[in-house]
Structure formats: C-alpha cells, structure tokens
Amino acid sequence: MSDVIVIGGGPAGLAGAIACAKSGLNVSVVDEFIKPGGRLLGQLHREPSGEWWNGIKESERLHQEARKLSVDIRCGVSVYNLEKENQLWNVYTNQGTLTAPFVLVATGAAEYPIPLPGWTLPGVMSIGAAQVMTNVHRVQVGKKGVIIGANILAFAILNELQLAGITVDRIVLPERNQISQTAGEPEEVMKSLLNAAHLAPSPFLRFGSRFMRRDWIRKVGLNFYPKNGVKINGTPLQLRKAAVEIIGKDHVEGVRLADIDANGTIIAGSETIYEADFVCIAGGLYPLAELTAIAGCPFQYIPELGGHVPHHSETMETPLKGLFVAGNITGIESGKIAMAQGTTAGLSIAKHAGKGAGTIDEQLQQALKNVRTVRRHAAIQFNPEIDSGRSRMNQLWEDLYATSIEQ
Amino acid sequence: MTRIIDHPILGKLDDREIITFQFDGNTYEAYENETIAAALLANGIRKLRAHEGSGTPRGIYCNIGHCMECRVTVNDQANVRACLTVVKKNMVVESGKQHPNIVKRLVEQQ
Missing domain, CATH: 3.50.50.60 (FAD/NAD(P)-binding domain)
Incomplete structure (x- = not known):
C-alpha cells in the first residue's frame, strides 16, 4: 500500500509526488492521459526573458525526477470515486481500487x-x-x-x-x-x-x-x-x-x-x-473539482479563482483529514504556480505523516514563500484579481477551520 | 490532415514505427503510441460517431477525456474515448452508430 495517492500527473501532481517521495513517503500517481505532464505538455511560449517555456521538456524533467525517487506513475487510469473508510481513502479507478491514508487531488482544470x-x-x-x-x-x-x-x-x-x-x-x-x-x-x-x-x-x-x-x-x-x-x-x-x-x-x-x-x-x-x-x-478555464465534491469537501464560489473551489488552507489541506489539493483545482493559474503549490502540498502531507523531523515547518514556509514569488513573477496571469481570490479563501479557512484544527 | 513533422521550437519528430489499424472496415496507418483520435485526424477523419438519437455527426471536442464526445467502439468494447486510447496494431475501431428509436418511428408513421 502507498502512503500517498496523487490523482493527476500534471505539474501540481508530479511536484507533489516528488516532495512526498523526498520526505520518505511511498507515492503512487494516477493519470487518465497516455503520458504524464497534464496540461503542461501542450504549453509553449516565450518567457519575458526571451527563453522558450517548453511544456514537453518540463514534463519530462518532472517525470524523470519522480521516477528517480521511485514514484509509481500509472497512466491511462481514470478515477471515478473517492471515499473514506476506516481512516483510509479508497480511490476507485477503472483498474481497481487503491487505498492510502493520504490523497492529493491535482486534477487541474477544464474549459467552459x-x-x-x-x-x-x-x-x-x-x-x-x-x-x-x-x-x-x-x-x-x-x-x-x-x-x-x-x-x-x-x-x-x-x-x-x-x-x-x-x-x-x-x-x-x-x-x-x-x-x-x-x-x-x-x-x-x-x-x-x-x-x-x-x-x-x-x-x-x-x-x-x-x-x-x-x-x-x-x-x-x-x-x-x-x-x-x-x-x-x-x-x-x-x-x-x-x-x-x-x-x-x-x-x-x-x-x-x-x-x-x-x-x-x-x-x-x-x-x-x-x-x-x-x-x-475559447470559453476560459474552471477548476476540475468533482472528485473533491464526491469525497464530501465543502465548496466556495470565487470568480477570481475561476469558479467553485474546494475549501483549502494555504498549505493545501482540505477540511477532510488526509485529503489535500494543489494546482488549478484550487484556482486558475499558470503551470509554474501549480508546481509550487504541488511542492507545498507534498510537504504538507509529509508534515501530517510525521516526516521531515525538525525541518519540515521551515521547508513548508519556504515553499509557501516560493508560491507567492512565482505568482508575482508570472508571465501569464489568467485573472488580474487572483490575489484577492486567494486572500478570500485564506480568510475563509481562518474563519471556519483554523482554530478547530489547532486543538 | 497534415502531420506536423518539423516544428521550429519542438524540433523534428523522430522516426516512429508505423502500424496499421481498422476504422469502420477500412485500414489506416498510425504511429505507435499515438491516440486513436490523433491517428484518425491525421488520416483526414473528423467524424467519429453519429449521435445515438439524432444521427448527427460528432468528432473530438476537448481532446483530453472530459467531454465524452469522441466515444468509439474498440475491439467490441463500446464507449471508449478515442482521445485517451492508444491505437494498437490491428486494432478494430468502429464509429458510434445511431440507435433505432421505435417510438419516434411510430410517431413519424402516423
């Protein structure tokens, strides 16, 4: 049995898997597409620096790094249900059921x-x-x-x-x-x-x-x-x-x-x-969040984030114990931000799993800082009000969950 | 439709192995490890099925498995998404067909 199942092998999912594996967790990634990379695969644009951002190369880099860390990556696998039973998450797929204490849902976005x-x-x-x-x-x-x-x-x-x-x-x-x-x-x-x-x-x-x-x-x-x-x-x-x-x-x-x-x-x-x-x-993107809805996660409609998003903290936890999110499921932004969020989610999972003794809080703070830095320097920003959307979700989390979780 | 062999940034496609498969009884060439949808489009085929009710033509829409518009029958397995399924040597692919609608026919006959 894996410690962590990551649903979605795009930039957020792969970065999350890498962070988990580096912390010593056993990770499986499942993805519907024929190869890993998600929507990163199609991306190709010139950065303000003049360099080309080649999504295929970035995907290969993430894939290789994950493989080196013995992450189990399965393509062509569709997830149709997500359910908690006896403290463990059951991930129902077209190739059988996977079970783990932690799940990272990084399903990305779909188009309106x-x-x-x-x-x-x-x-x-x-x-x-x-x-x-x-x-x-x-x-x-x-x-x-x-x-x-x-x-x-x-x-x-x-x-x-x-x-x-x-x-x-x-x-x-x-x-x-x-x-x-x-x-x-x-x-x-x-x-x-x-x-x-x-x-x-x-x-x-x-x-x-x-x-x-x-x-x-x-x-x-x-x-x-x-x-x-x-x-x-x-x-x-x-x-x-x-x-x-x-x-x-x-x-x-x-x-x-x-x-x-x-x-x-x-x-x-x-x-x-x-x-x-x-x-x-071209109707724009919305967070692809059905699986978190099936799992029972509460939602908030935040137009700046692209639509209905599952409640989540800045460290990518949901109110459901063991269930984490990262990438466009939390709000529509670029692939680089998805990667930074994936790393944050992976470290967050490691912390909850009791890994990274002594340094995990520092690593997590560093990852959060990195998300903000990447956002500030983003060449492509889908919604100019993204910061206010993110703040709304953070505030909502503080109001609804922060105190109860610390107890 | 034309394949994009030379790309100014992504480079030239390496020589890939060519395989053959069937679609609605005709034999077509495909590259190994590509999807049914990509192979059919490269052969100039856009129509993947007829709508079960109306019979109107349908093709790919989202190309990443969300919309279910590209469902075809693969080796007798119905409702397989052409955009997510890798074409294999000698695979038998059939387009989705219009279903008979007895009630509609009765109404039309009156």
Missing part, C-alpha cells in the same frame, strides 16, 4: 464551453483540444480556422497554432447571451485584455493598456476600433464581430459572423459567412 448553433459539428473543438493536437500529437487540426472567444488562453494557443504553420483566419467574440455573458461584450473583453496587456498580443493593446484604463476612453477606443480588427501576429482580432452559427453538413465548412456594437448587440443585416475547416471555442 460556449454552445452555439452548429457547435457539435466535427471540426469544432475547445481551444485546448487544438493545443494538445498540435503540440503533443503533432497533427494539424485544419488548414484555416476561426477562434471564438478572446482571452489569454486563446492568444497563447493562437501563437502555438501559428508556430506549427496553421492559419487562424480571425478571432471573434461569441454572440452575447446568458451563457457567453461578458465574453460576448466588446467593452468587457477589452477591459480584461488591457489588464493582461503586458502579454502584448498587439501594439494597439499595449498602447491601450496605458491610456485606456478610463471607461470613457475605452468606449471611444472601441468605437474607433478598426472594423477589420487589430492584427495579432497576422491574425485579426475582431472585437466587433460575433459568431452566430457554425455552418457545415458532416464537418465545419464555415462560420456565420455578424457585426456587433460596443455592448455586443448584433447589427441587423450585417451577417456574412466566412469559410473555415475548423473552429476553436
């Missing part, structure tokens, strides 16, 4: 869908699907595509598609409705892009970030926003166009677009069909 007519056609996929197909499987998703949804993830993956020689014809917004919400409102989209303008997808936005913070300037800016969009590395970002339908019989053949005003209202009679053989829907 934005349904629209025609979105079930083959050739329509989430933006993350296109990333994995391109960088991990190395198969082109099409010849000419349209991205629906303008956010950080969409820009990062646009760049990756371009690197692989795939033409993205344009980025447009989803039609404004109850599901797409602010993702369909040009002014709101502009606001969120300006917050992330240090990523600088275009000179227009970089310029805007400094001058367009005020509401009225932003409105003026949108009214003057070029009708054909602003080019991002050759691909027009069209904030004044919305996708109303994806066209095709057996697969995607085109997208019907309409002009929209600054609030996202469709301008009648402006619809045009543009040819495309693939469509990516």
Whole structure:
C-alpha cells in the first residue's frame, strides 16, 4: 500500500509526488492521459526573458525526477470515486481500487464551453483540444480556422497554432447571451485584455493598456476600433464581430459572423459567412473539482479563482483529514504556480505523516514563500484579481477551520 | 490532415514505427503510441460517431477525456474515448452508430 495517492500527473501532481517521495513517503500517481505532464505538455511560449517555456521538456524533467525517487506513475487510469473508510481513502479507478491514508487531488482544470448553433459539428473543438493536437500529437487540426472567444488562453494557443504553420483566419467574440455573458461584450473583453496587456498580443493593446484604463476612453477606443480588427501576429482580432452559427453538413465548412456594437448587440443585416475547416471555442478555464465534491469537501464560489473551489488552507489541506489539493483545482493559474503549490502540498502531507523531523515547518514556509514569488513573477496571469481570490479563501479557512484544527 | 513533422521550437519528430489499424472496415496507418483520435485526424477523419438519437455527426471536442464526445467502439468494447486510447496494431475501431428509436418511428408513421 502507498502512503500517498496523487490523482493527476500534471505539474501540481508530479511536484507533489516528488516532495512526498523526498520526505520518505511511498507515492503512487494516477493519470487518465497516455503520458504524464497534464496540461503542461501542450504549453509553449516565450518567457519575458526571451527563453522558450517548453511544456514537453518540463514534463519530462518532472517525470524523470519522480521516477528517480521511485514514484509509481500509472497512466491511462481514470478515477471515478473517492471515499473514506476506516481512516483510509479508497480511490476507485477503472483498474481497481487503491487505498492510502493520504490523497492529493491535482486534477487541474477544464474549459467552459460556449454552445452555439452548429457547435457539435466535427471540426469544432475547445481551444485546448487544438493545443494538445498540435503540440503533443503533432497533427494539424485544419488548414484555416476561426477562434471564438478572446482571452489569454486563446492568444497563447493562437501563437502555438501559428508556430506549427496553421492559419487562424480571425478571432471573434461569441454572440452575447446568458451563457457567453461578458465574453460576448466588446467593452468587457477589452477591459480584461488591457489588464493582461503586458502579454502584448498587439501594439494597439499595449498602447491601450496605458491610456485606456478610463471607461470613457475605452468606449471611444472601441468605437474607433478598426472594423477589420487589430492584427495579432497576422491574425485579426475582431472585437466587433460575433459568431452566430457554425455552418457545415458532416464537418465545419464555415462560420456565420455578424457585426456587433460596443455592448455586443448584433447589427441587423450585417451577417456574412466566412469559410473555415475548423473552429476553436475559447470559453476560459474552471477548476476540475468533482472528485473533491464526491469525497464530501465543502465548496466556495470565487470568480477570481475561476469558479467553485474546494475549501483549502494555504498549505493545501482540505477540511477532510488526509485529503489535500494543489494546482488549478484550487484556482486558475499558470503551470509554474501549480508546481509550487504541488511542492507545498507534498510537504504538507509529509508534515501530517510525521516526516521531515525538525525541518519540515521551515521547508513548508519556504515553499509557501516560493508560491507567492512565482505568482508575482508570472508571465501569464489568467485573472488580474487572483490575489484577492486567494486572500478570500485564506480568510475563509481562518474563519471556519483554523482554530478547530489547532486543538 | 497534415502531420506536423518539423516544428521550429519542438524540433523534428523522430522516426516512429508505423502500424496499421481498422476504422469502420477500412485500414489506416498510425504511429505507435499515438491516440486513436490523433491517428484518425491525421488520416483526414473528423467524424467519429453519429449521435445515438439524432444521427448527427460528432468528432473530438476537448481532446483530453472530459467531454465524452469522441466515444468509439474498440475491439467490441463500446464507449471508449478515442482521445485517451492508444491505437494498437490491428486494432478494430468502429464509429458510434445511431440507435433505432421505435417510438419516434411510430410517431413519424402516423
């Protein structure tokens, strides 16, 4: 029997497994995908330093380190239930049940869908699907595509598609409705892009970030926003166009677009069909937390963290004894932060298991400090209000659990 | 669809072993250790199944096992996710089919 079962072999799970194993614990990692690395595998971007962040290499590095520490890594294993029995956690998988006193749930995130007519056609996929197909499987998703949804993830993956020689014809917004919400409102989209303008997808936005913070300037800016969009590395970002339908019989053949005003209202009679053989829907990420819900963990809705997150302390414990979390399940942030959180969770587990005599508190404090440092220097920040989201969860933990746990 | 053999940052793909498998009775080539979904897309196949009720076409959506849209039948095992399953030599893959709907047919006949 293992001391620790880690669910999810991405940056958080592998870093957690490594920290546990270094502290002398026996660790098993299970993951649904064909190889370890999770969503780190698809990542490929240039750091502000000019160096490339290659997710495949980072995944291999973590994998090798875990293997050297005799971590048992099993891929192609799906977990469908998590339950406590006689002080031990049962992890139910498609390949039998695993049991351990400690479980680290590092299941990452999933993408919010934005349904629209025609979105079930083959050739329509989430933006993350296109990333994995391109960088991990190395198969082109099409010849000419349209991205629906303008956010950080969409820009990062646009760049990756371009690197692989795939033409993205344009980025447009989803039609404004109850599901797409602010993702369909040009002014709101502009606001969120300006917050992330240090990523600088275009000179227009970089310029805007400094001058367009005020509401009225932003409105003026949108009214003057070029009708054909602003080019991002050759691909027009069209904030004044919305996708109303994806066209095709057996697969995607085109997208019907309409002009929209600054609030996202469709301008009648402006619809045009543009040819495309693939469509990516970029609705943003949310914490993939079902397993902690099944286990009985209480949740809090914190929009800055990406949605509903399980209650957890800064040292990654949940209110359920022996159950820990790390990575995007605790809030949407970059892979580097997930790794730092994984290390924290691993040390936290070691502490609860009575390992690391004498130095464990110091190690844990160092790991927590590292999470904050990595966050401060993050090149990609999905939500500009991430700090306030994290503070809310920490406060909630203090209020609900801190005193009772110290007793 | 084209494979991305040369990549400016990720480099050139090493020569991988080619295997063959079947999809809906036709034989296709795949690289070993790739998923069924990737192998089929590389062969230009986007449609992986028909919706059980409506019969409309479906393909991959999330590509990482969350959405269940890519379910196919593999060696007689139904509802296998093509995006998470490694294609094997001589594997027999069948697309998901529309199910007969007796009630609907009765209503249509009236």
